[in-house]
Amino acid sequence: xxxxxxxxxxxxxxxxxxxxxxxxxRALNVPAYFxxxxxxxxxxxxxxxxxxxxxxxxxxxMALVALVISSAVAMTLALAVAPSLLLESAVRPIAVxxxxxxxxxxxxxxxxxxxxxxxxxxxxxxxxxxxxFPIFSGALTGLRSADPxxxxxxxxxxxxxxxxLFRLRLPSAAPFILEGHKVAAGLAVVGAVVAEFVAGSGSAxxxxxxxxxxxxxxxxxKEFAAVAVLGVMGVGLHALLxxxxxxxxxxxxxxx
Amino acid sequence: xxxxxxxxxxxxxxDYPGRGKALGPFSLSLDAGETVSLIGPSGCGxxxxxxxxxxxxxxxxxxxxxxxxxxxxxxxxxxxTLMPWATAEANVALPLELAKVPxxxxxxxAREALAKVRLAGAEEAKPAQLSGGMAMRVSLARALVTRPxxxxxxxxxxxxxxxxxxxxxDDIQTLWAELKxxxxxxxxxxxxxxxxxxxxxxxxxxxxxxxxxxxxxxPMPRPPGFRVTQAFRETAEKVSHDLALAMGQAA
Numbered sequence: 001x002x003x004x005x006x007x008x009x010x011x012x013x014x015x016x017x018x019x020x021x022x023x024x025x026r027a028l029n030v031p032a033y034f035x036x037x038x039x040x041x042x043x044x045x046x047x048x049x050x051x052x053x054x055x056x057x058x059x060x061x062m063a064l065v066a067l068v069i070s071s072a073v074a075m076t077l078a079l080a081v082a083p084s085l086l087l088e089s090a091v092r093p094i095a096v097x098x099x100x101x102x103x104x105x106x107x108x109x110x111x112x113x114x115x116x117x118x119x120x121x122x123x124x125x126x127x128x129x130x131x132x133f134p135i136f137s138g139a140l141t142g143l144r145s146a147d148p149x150x151x152x153x154x155x156x157x158x159x160x161x162x163x164x165l166f167r168l169r170l171p172s173a174a175p176f177i178l179e180g181h182k183v184a185a186g187l188a189v190v191g192a193v194v195a196e197f198v199a200g201s202g203s204a205x206x207x208x209x210x211x212x213x214x215x216x217x218x219x220x221x222k223e224f225a226a227v228a229v230l231g232v233m234g235v236g237l238h239a240l241l242x243x244x245x246x247x248x249x250x251x252x253x254x255x256x
Numbered sequence: 257x258x259x260x261x262x263x264x265x266x267x268x269x270x271d272y273p274g275r276g277k278a279l280g281p282f283s284l285s286l287d288a289g290e291t292v293s294l295i296g297p298s299g300c301g302x303x304x305x306x307x308x309x310x311x312x313x314x315x316x317x318x319x320x321x322x323x324x325x326x327x328x329x330x331x332x333x334x335x336x337t338l339m340p341w342a343t344a345e346a347n348v349a350l351p352l353e354l355a356k357v358p359x360x361x362x363x364x365x366a367r368e369a370l371a372k373v374r375l376a377g378a379e380e381a382k383p384a385q386l387s388g389g390m391a392m393r394v395s396l397a398r399a400l401v402t403r404p405x406x407x408x409x410x411x412x413x414x415x416x417x418x419x420x421x422x423x424x425x426d427d428i429q430t431l432w433a434e435l436k437x438x439x440x441x442x443x444x445x446x447x448x449x450x451x452x453x454x455x456x457x458x459x460x461x462x463x464x465x466x467x468x469x470x471x472x473x474x475p476m477p478r479p480p481g482f483r484v485t486q487a488f489r490e491t492a493e494k495v496s497h498d499l500a501l502a503m504g505q506a507a
C-alpha cells in the first residue's frame with residue numbers, strides 16, 4: 001500500500017502542477033512564445049516524437065559511453081592511488097580541480113582537441129570528465145572504509161596484498177562504488193548536454209541541438225518538449241541505476 | 257596445565273605519540289592451555305596488551321615472546337567483525353583460505369566449526385540475517401577453525417544480553433575443553449572474569465599495569481551452579497575490591 005502511494009504521490013503532484021499551469025496560461029492569455037501550455041507541449045512532443053527520441057538516444061548513448069570510459073579510468077586510478085596516502089594527496093587536488101572547473105569553461109578547448117570534424121568525441125570526452133570525480137572519490141573512500149578490526153584479522157592471518165584487495169577492500173568499497181556510479185550517470189547526461197551546446201553534435205544531433213534549434217525558430221512548445229524528454233530520460237536513468245544498486249546491495253548484505 | 261609458555265610479555269611498555277604511555281611496564285606469561293581473564297577500567301590498556309600478544313602491535317619497550325607460528329593465534333573482537341557480503345560459511349573459512357588451504361577443505365572445516373558452535377544449518381546466512389549472539393558464535397567458529405594455540409577474546413560479550421552471554425561463555429568452555437588453546441579473556445565484568453579464567457588479572461590505568469592477581473580454583477569447564485557457590489561469591493568480592501582499589505589508584 002505504502003509502495004503504491006509512494007509511486008502515486010509524485011504523479012499526482014506533477015498532474016496538479018500541470019493542471020494549474022494549463023489553467024493559468026489559458027486564464028491569463030499567456031502568449032505561446034512566452035510560455036506554452038502543457039497540452040501544446042504534449043502535442044509538440046507527439047508530433048515530433050521520432051526526432052526527439054532519436055536525439056534522446058544520441059545524447060544518452062554518448063553519456064553512457066562517457067560513463068563507461070570514466071568508470072574505467074576512475075576505478076583504475078583509485079586502485080593505483082589507494083595503497084598510498086602520499087599518492088592520494090598528490091592526485092586529489094587535481095581531481096578536485098577537474099570537478100570544480102565548470103565544463104562550459106573547458107568545452108571550447110575540448111572541441112579543438114577532439115577535432116572540429118568530430119564533435120561527438122568532444123561530447124563524450126567532456127561528459128567523461130564530469131562523471132569522473134564521483135566514481136574516483138567514491139572508490140577511494142570505499143577502498144579505505146574496511147572495518148579496522150577486519151584489517152587486523154587480515155594482518156593476523158598474514159593476508160597478501162592481493163588477498164586484502166579482492167577479499168576485503170573491494171567488497172567493502174562496493175556500496176561506495178555503486179553510489180559513485182549512480183551520481184556519475186546523472187552528471188554524464190548533464191555533461192553531454194552542456195558539451196553539445198558548445199560543440200554541437202555533428203551529424204548525430206542530440207537533445208541540446210534540438211533545444212537550440214527550436215528556441216532559434218521560436219518553436220517554444222517543441223523546445224519544452226525536448227527539455228521534458230531530457231528530464232524523463234534523467235529520471236529513468238536514475239531509477240534504473242537505483243534499482244540496480246538496490247538489487248546488488250541486497251545480495252551483498254543478504255536479504256533482510 | 258602444561259608448562260610450555262605460549263606467549264609472554266616481559267616488562268613491555270607502549271607509548272602512543274601525542275597520547276602518552278598507554279601500557280606498562282607490564283608483564284604477563286601464559287602457559288599452554290591456560291585461561292587468563294584481564295579486567296580493568298576502560299582505557300587501562302587491556303586491548304593493547306591483547307594486540308601485543310597477537311603480534312598486531314609492537315611494544316615501545318620490553319620483550320614479546322610468542323612460540324606459536326602464524327595462524328596459531330586467533331582473535332575475537334568486541335563486535336563479531338564479519339564480512340557483511342559473505343555467508344557464515346565463507347566468513348569462517350576465511351583464515352584457512354587466506355592460508356591457501358584448498359577451498360573444498362576450507363569449506364568443509366568451516367561447516368564443521370559452525371556445527372561446533374551450534375550453527376549447523378546457518379551456513380548460507382549473511383551476517384545481517386543473524387542475531388547478535390549467532391554472529392558472535394560465527395566469529396568464534398572463525399577463530400577456532402585454525403585450531404589455534406592462543407585464543408584472544410577482546411570483550412566478546414560486550415554487546416550481548418545476559419542470557420546470550422552466559423550461553424556463549426559455556427560454549428567457549430566446551431570448545432576449550434576440546435582444543436585446549438591458551439585463552440586471554442578481556443572483560444569489564446567481575447563474575448565473567450572469574451567464570452572464564454583460571455587466573456584473574458586486575459589492571460589499573462594511566463598507564464596500564466597489573467594491580468592484583470587472583471588464582472581461581474575449580475574445574476574447567478565450569479560445572480552447573482558454579483556461579484552460586486560460596487567460593488565464587490567470596491572470590492567475586494575479592495576481585496571487586498581489587499578492582500575498586502585499582503580504579504582508586506587511577507583517579
